Amino acid sequence: MKKEISIIIAVAIVTIFVVVINFEQSETIEVEDTLGKELRPVEEITPEIQEKIDEIEKINLENEYTPKEREWITSGPFQIDRSEYVLGEKIFLRIGGLDYYEKGQAVFLKPKNSTHYEVYLSIPFDGADKPAFNYYLQPQLSATRGYCTVDEFIGDWRVVFRGTDYPNLEFKIKEEILPGDEESYQPVC
Incomplete structure (x- = not known):
């Protein structure tokens, strides 16, 4: 009986040992040694590569863009952040400190021709x-609103404050397009 128990224990130990070794081997993942295989700069730049580098640098210089500093042009509680914008820049209207009784509309007027304006957007306000x-x-640009080309936006704009006596604000949109936004300003009509 002792012999049988000893044999059973020995078989159990051997079985556990085999299972543990197999388990450890199945959990082992081979990883490729990548040390020393990172990309290294090319020692010699060929004329073709230099030409491409020069071309990219030229494009970057042409597309270099720095927005104009914020000026905060003010009329009463109304402010816009700049006097000039390029196409693609957002015009920031800040309204702060409206009196309780002040109610009206901030109306953005775009140039229609050299003497007339038309309403582009009206923003209601109520203090x-x-x-x-x-x-x-x-x-x-919007074909449904009839704004087909960038020419619709170029020029001197006004912000009129209907329902108040505050003076108008004026700003200009230049013919330049914000780098990266060129496709947004392709003709749509």
């Missing part, structure tokens, strides 16, 4: 409801 808020505006 009793909300005395301060911000609004971003980005003129965009």
Whole structure:
């Protein structure tokens, strides 16, 4: 009986040992040794590579863009952040400190021709409801609204504050397009 128990224990130990070794081997994952295989700079730049580098640098210099500093042009509680924008830049309207009784519309007028304007966007305001808020505006081409080309937006714009006696704000949109936004300003009509 002792002999049988000893044999059973020995078989059990051997079985456990085999299972543990097999388990450890199945959990082992081979990993490729990548040390020393990282990309290294090319020692010699060929004329073709140098030409491509020069071309990329030229394009980067042409597309270099720095937005104009914020100026905060003010009329009463209304402010816009700049006097000049390029196509693709957002126009930031900040309204702060409306009196309780002040109610009306901030109307963005775009140039129609050299003497007339047309309404592009009207933003209602009511000091009793909300005395301060911000609004971003980005003129965009739209076939349904009849804004087919960038020419619709170029020129001197005005912001008129209907329902108040505050003076108009004026800003200009230049013919330049924000780098990276060129496709947004392809003719749509």
